[in-house]
Amino acid sequence: MGRHEKKGRREFIKKSVSVGVGAGVSYFFSNPLTLLSRETPPAPPDLVAVRNGKPDKLFNKAIASMGGMDKFVKKGQTVLVKPNMAFPKAPEIATNTNPLLIKTIVEHCFAAGAKKVYVFDNVLEKWIEKAEQCYKISGIADAAKTAGATVVPANHHKYYQDIKMVNTPTIGNWSMVHETLLESDVFINVPILKQHSYTTMSCAMKNLMGVVWRRWHYHECGLDNCIAEFCQYRKPDLNIIDAYRVMTSGGPYGHEPENNQIKKTLLISKDMVAADAASAMLLGHKPENIPYIKKAHELGVGTMDLSALNIKKHVLPG
Amino acid sequence: MRLKFIRIAIAAVSFICLLPAFFCSEPYLPFFSRTILSLQLVPSIYQFSLNPFGIIGMGFIVVVISSFVFGRIYCSMLCPLGILQDISRFFATRFKADKKYPRQNPPGILRYFILALTLISCAAGIKTILDFLDPFSIFSRFFSHTFKQAALLINNQFISGLEFFDIYLFFPKKLQIAPEATLTVTIITAVIIILAATFTGRFYCNSICPVGTLFSLISRKSLFQFELSPEKCKACGKCEAVCKAGCIDTEEKTINMSNCVACFNCIAVCRHDALYYRLTSGPAVQHSPVRRDFLTGVVAFSGFSACLPLMTTSALNAAILPKNKNIPVLPPGALNISHFNHLCTGCHLCVSVCRTQAIEPAFLAHQFSHMFQPGLNFKKGQCDYECNACGNICPTGAIKPLSLNEKKQTRIGKAFLDEKRCIVYVKNKNCGACGEACPTHAIVAVRKGKTLHPKIREDYCIGCGACEFSCPTSPKSIIITGLPAHEKASIQPQKNVPNPSTDINKKEDFPF
Numbered sequence: 113m114g115r116h117e118k119k120g121r122r123e124f125i126k127k128s129v130s131v132g133v134g135a136g137v138s139y140f141f142s143n144p145l146t147l148l149s150r151e152t153p154p155a156p157p158d159l160v161a162v163r164n165g166k167p168d169k170l171f172n173k174a175i176a177s178m179g180g181m182d183k184f185v186k187k188g189q190t191v192l193v194k195p196n197m198a199f200p201k202a203p204e205i206a207t208n209t210n211p212l213l214i215k216t217i218v219e220h221c222f223a224a225g226a227k228k229v230y231v232f233d234n235v236l237e238k239w240i241e242k243a244e245q246c247y248k249i250s251g252i253a254d255a256a257k258t259a260g261a262t263v264v265p266a267n268h269h270k271y272y273q274d275i276k277m278v279n280t281p282t283i284g285n286w287s288m289v290h291e292t293l294l295e296s297d298v299f300i301n302v303p304i305l306k307q308h309s310y311t312t313m314s315c316a317m318k319n320l321m322g323v324v325w326r327r328w329h330y331h332e333c334g335l336d337n338c339i340a341e342f343c344q345y346r347k348p349d350l351n352i353i354d355a356y357r358v359m360t361s362g363g364p365y366g367h368e369p370e371n372n373q374i375k376k377t378l379l380i381s382k383d384m385v386a387a388d389a390a391s392a393m394l395l396g397h398k399p400e401n402i403p404y405i406k407k408a409h410e411l412g413v414g415t416m417d418l419s420a421l422n423i424k425k426h427v428l429p430g
Numbered sequence: 431m432r433l434k435f436i437r438i439a440i441a442a443v444s445f446i447c448l449l450p451a452f453f454c455s456e457p458y459l460p461f462f463s464r465t466i467l468s469l470q471l472v473p474s475i476y477q478f479s480l481n482p483f484g485i486i487g488m489g490f491i492v493v494v495i496s497s498f499v500f501g502r503i504y505c506s507m508l509c510p511l512g513i514l515q516d517i518s519r520f521f522a523t524r525f526k527a528d529k530k531y532p533r534q535n536p537p538g539i540l541r542y543f544i545l546a547l548t549l550i551s552c553a554a555g556i557k558t559i560l561d562f563l564d565p566f567s568i569f570s571r572f573f574s575h576t577f578k579q580a581a582l583l584i585n586n587q588f589i590s591g592l593e594f595f596d597i598y599l600f601f602p603k604k605l606q607i608a609p610e611a612t613l614t615v616t617i618i619t620a621v622i623i624i625l626a627a628t629f630t631g632r633f634y635c636n637s638i639c640p641v642g643t644l645f646s647l648i649s650r651k652s653l654f655q656f657e658l659s660p661e662k663c664k665a666c667g668k669c670e671a672v673c674k675a676g677c678i679d680t681e682e683k684t685i686n687m688s689n690c691v692a693c694f695n696c697i698a699v700c701r702h703d704a705l706y707y708r709l710t711s712g713p714a715v716q717h718s719p720v721r722r723d724f725l726t727g728v729v730a731f732s733g734f735s736a737c738l739p740l741m742t743t744s745a746l747n748a749a750i751l752p753k754n755k756n757i758p759v760l761p762p763g764a765l766n767i768s769h770f771n772h773l774c775t776g777c778h779l780c781v782s783v784c785r786t787q788a789i790e791p792a793f794l795a796h797q798f799s800h801m802f803q804p805g806l807n808f809k810k811g812q813c814d815y816e817c818n819a820c821g822n823i824c825p826t827g828a829i830k831p832l833s834l835n836e837k838k839q840t841r842i843g844k845a846f847l848d849e850k851r852c853i854v855y856v857k858n859k860n861c862g863a864c865g866e867a868c869p870t871h872a873i874v875a876v877r878k879g880k881t882l883h884p885k886i887r888e889d890y891c892i893g894c895g896a897c898e899f900s901c902p903t904s905p906k907s908i909i910i911t912g913l914p915a916h917e918k919a920s921i922q923p924q925k926n927v928p929n930p931s932t933d934i935n936k937k938e939d940f941p942f
Contacts, residue, residue: 161940161942163940200816236866236867236900237812237814237867239604239785239786239787239811239814240601240602240603240604240785241455241456241785241814241817242785242814243601244601262596262598263598264598265598265601268602270590308862308866309862309865309866309874309875309882310860310861310862310865310866310875310882311860311862328863328900328902329902331853331861331862331863331900331902332853332861332902332903333859334853334857334859334860335859335860335861335862336859336860337859362871364866365866365867365869389942390940390942393941393942394940394941396941403860403880418942423942425939425940
């Protein structure tokens with residue numbers, strides 16, 4: 113062997129070993145635990161925002177960005193999809209959640225293996241003719257049923273069960289929640305973003321008012337505090353904000369249908385405070401100026417500081 | 431036999447056709463229900479007095495003409511109280527062996543005294559006796575507060591059963607239990623009448639009911655008469671045993687047509703072909719002189735129809751109204767308190783149809799001379815903005831039927847906010863329950879610091895009670911007060927806003 117060949121072989125060995133070590137080290141650093149255990153998937157983003165599409169397309173993109181619905185719904189589970197359909201208004205008025213969005217979400221749940229999907233809302237005006245109208249005129253009952261969901265009534269106290277509440281000084285130490293909330297493994301909160309004449313805006317946290325029976329109790333004791341405090345009871349596994357059509361005045365009922373903006377936007381987050389904070393900014397407000405967002409942040413329900421979050425934004429081609 | 435079957439068939443049809451009126455909650459009543467309703471005598475006379483040229487008020491004329499021809503067929507085939515008595519008797523005979531009515535004494539002059547008192551008091555402007563004794567109203571109140579609630583109870587139980595299996599095809603309907611005074615008086619009155627009918631025959635119809643008495647004056651000389659053939663009658667007594675009015679005398683071979691309610695039980699049971707129902711040919715076989723009674727009947731009916739319009743201008747009734755009494759809130763279409771008081775018989779059909787149960791079947795919401803007349807109680811429910819069912823169902827015209835747009839502009843009361851009780855003003859906390867429920871946007875939010883304060887714009891308030899009903903404080907911080915006369919409210923001007931603005935600027939980033 114000549115000196116030239118010895119050098120070449122050494123070089124080759126050095127290079128291949130260093131490449132091998134480099135590959136191993138980088139592999140190790142990118143996924144250290146993979147050497148020791150099974151693969152763990154990366155954590156979903158804190159907030160996903162998608163724009164410029166129809167509600168079903170927006171949701172498909174957003175949920176893919178979150179890692180897929182099967183991250184949140186496992187096979188055989190019972191899911192509660194809770195829209196806002198508290199008023200007898202058609203989708204164009206933007207009082208209630210978009211029915212196409214609900215339909216898409218329910219379809220995703222079943223595709224991920226859900227055994228049962230419940231849909232309901234505790235409507236504002238509870239006599240049966242009006243409650244039926246809310247479910248029907250919003251288009252959500254039909255859309256949900258088409259996708260296979262079980263749409264259940266919520267306009268009578270017999271559908272609710274007593275629960276204990278802790279750390280809720282304004283609400284008190286008990287409340288009543290819909291029986292399906294206690295039955296469901298997965299809780300998906302699907303509000304519509306809109307202006308609210310008495311709380312400035314209505315979004316993810318306000319939407320939880322529709323799972324309790326004693327809504328008037330909130331009004332009696334201090335609406336903002338009650339909204340924030342109740343969010344400690346059971347945090348939704350997913351909050352999907354419908355900002356496709358946004359009511360900018362005359363909320364929550366929407367007697368003036370002309371005040372809508374088509375924003376074609378959808379947000380998803382596991383953190384309802386973050387979702388509400390981002391939604392507040394969509395409406396042109398600072399999150400800390402919305403009393404219940406600030407209170408929920410103080411209680412530790414979530415964070416309204418969006419700068420600290422991992423936010424993924426997408427704009428669809430349209 | 432065939433005549434009795436025809437009577438039962440017609441009675442069954444008219445009873446069943448009437449029932450939807452009690453279970454309806456929409457402004458659209460099936461035409462067959464509306465027909466039977468317009469053929470009820472007393473409500474129809476009220477409609478006639480309100481509008482003599484309207485078609486709705488013609489119902490009683492049809493019935494009166496039919497009684498001149500056929501006798502008291504109203505009592506057996508149209509009057510729901512009469513039919514209810516017959517139904518009760520039918521079930522009682524299933525359980526009791528004895529199908530015979532006991533020997534009945536002919537009714538005395540009590541019924542004529544009651545009729546005279548009714549007519550005289552109506553002329554003086556007091557319709558209390560008429561309203562209390564009207565057989566349709568007695569039935570209507572009784573059915574609404576007992577049988578209807580029982581039916582809803584069974585319905586709800588059935589639905590609960592289905593819900594256990596996750597079947598949500600049907601929806602339960604809330605029961606409405608009337609206040610104690612209403613319930614007591616209604617039930618006791620009806621039960622006395624029905625028990626009497628079950629055991630002794632048509633006691634109420636022939637001894638008290640002014641409608642029955644009026645018809646009895648006419649039926650003496652109706653074109654069709656019941657006749658007993660002296661030759662064929664063997665005095666077996668079978669017909670007397672089934673006669674619910676005690677009008678057959680097989681010894682004297684006479685039939686008292688003034689008591690006969692045209693049920694045809696007698697003809698059905700006669701084995702000797704001795705009983706007939708036919709156009710009178712021979713000399714009349716009657717107790718009292720014919721012409722006098724016929725004229726009395728005509729005069730009575732004319733007087734009756736003429737009296738009612740007098741009531742609307744009666745000074746005596748106006749004098750009875752206490753000066754300081756709170757005027758109850760009246761349903762939209764009632765126009766004013768005088769119109770409502772003078773036409774409402776307290777039948778409670780509006781109570782039944784009201785889907786929010788805002789119309790309360792109180793006993794004395796108005797003064798004693800207007801017992802059973804209802805008013806709205808916004809602690810029980812609000813007046814649904816999108817509903818005009820009460821005016822559509824009212825059989826007397828006390829609540830005028832309004833179109834939905836008219837109703838939405840009708841002010842039935844005024845809202846007042848008590849700033850000493852309202853949470854927002856007192857505790858400086860956001861509430862908004864009244865504002866978010868107000869359908870006319872009469873309540874607006876005024877920002878004072880961190881809280882949004884409700885403020886009422888009176889021009890747009892229609893007094894529907896949505897605010898009072900949703901107010902969470904106890905006692906309420908916002909209440910509706912009644913108006914002696916309904917007013918016309920303003921409506922929000924339509925904003926001239928272009929189509930919803932689209933906000934898709936691809937270059938514009940999200941604000942966060």
